[in-house]
Amino acid sequence: MSGAGQWGDLAPRLMSGVVMAVAGGLLVWGGGWPLAIAISALGGLMIWEAARMFGAPRAAGMGCMGAAAVFGALVVPGILVLPILLAAAIATAGDIARERAIYAALAVWALVGCYAVAMLRAEAGLGWIVWLVLVVVVSDVAGYFAGRKLGGPKFWPKVSPKKTWSGTIAGWIGAAVVGAVMAGPLGAGAGLIVISVLVSLAGQMGDIAESAVKRRVGVKDSSELIPGHGGVLDRFDAMLGAGVLVFVLMQLGLMPGVA
Numbered sequence: 001m002s003g004a005g006q007w008g009d010l011a012p013r014l015m016s017g018v019v020m021a022v023a024g025g026l027l028v029w030g031g032g033w034p035l036a037i038a039i040s041a042l043g044g045l046m047i048w049e050a051a052r053m054f055g056a057p058r059a060a061g062m063g064c065m066g067a068a069a070v071f072g073a074l075v076v077p078g079i080l081v082l083p084i085l086l087a088a089a090i091a092t093a094g095d096i097a098r099e100r101a102i103y104a105a106l107a108v109w110a111l112v113g114c115y116a117v118a119m120l121r122a123e124a125g126l127g128w129i130v131w132l133v134l135v136v137v138v139s140d141v142a143g144y145f146a147g148r149k150l151g152g153p154k155f156w157p158k159v160s161p162k163k164t165w166s167g168t169i170a171g172w173i174g175a176a177v178v179g180a181v182m183a184g185p186l187g188a189g190a191g192l193i194v195i196s197v198l199v200s201l202a203g204q205m206g207d208i209a210e211s212a213v214k215r216r217v218g219v220k221d222s223s224e225l226i227p228g229h230g231g232v233l234d235r236f237d238a239m240l241g242a243g244v245l246v247f248v249l250m251q252l253g254l255m256p257g258v259a
Helices: 003-009 010-030 031-052 059-075 078-093 099-126 126-150 164-186 191-217 232-251
Strands: 154-156 162-165
Touching: 010 031, 010 126, 010 232, 031 059, 031 078, 031 099, 031 191, 031 232, 059 078, 059 099, 078 099, 099 126, 099 191, 099 232, 126 162, 126 164, 126 191, 126 232, 154 164, 162 191, 164 191, 191 232
Parallel strands: none
Antiparallel strands: 154 162
């Protein structure tokens, strides 16, 4: 592969990444209702993208329902959260003519993932959401450059042809470094290094799961909303996987340093 072809998508990826980093950073720093609204909107966009991928005729309305479900889950008592998110996924699945079960699973995962990330910021605080974002971003960046530069055997060629073992392992190493750096400030101890690697793996599995869905329905990107990245699902699939795992670990009392 020529140098230009190998790195041809780097410029739009970087520009889009900077814009998302600045906007996302401000929202995460401030927290509160602006962040809740932004994450709800992201959830709606994910449902819109999923609906379009599966050929739903009323994708915009389904997206609005998804956004409303995430926002509703953030303001109701905890016992009602899962029923609201499941209801939205099931209701929107009614418009899907093919592969309805796969769409429903994707919708549940997207909605629960958005809720999990929002609640991590609300319950654990700014430091922990910064750690989560760094784990996902560093894993992605390390994997991208190592995979492009080193190449080598594919991680799971039938599902994600571009992912290599070199990029995957580089992502784990990057996550471990983030865990080591953040362990002290977060009061989490060395156990955070292991957790960070597991969260990196969860993020990578989220990426692969979304790739598998796209291959199943025959699309390259979930949409073209983000130059160089594809759609919202394409960009945040790893965050969804990582966020769900962290939230589950929190609920089970297995996150070191989180009260």
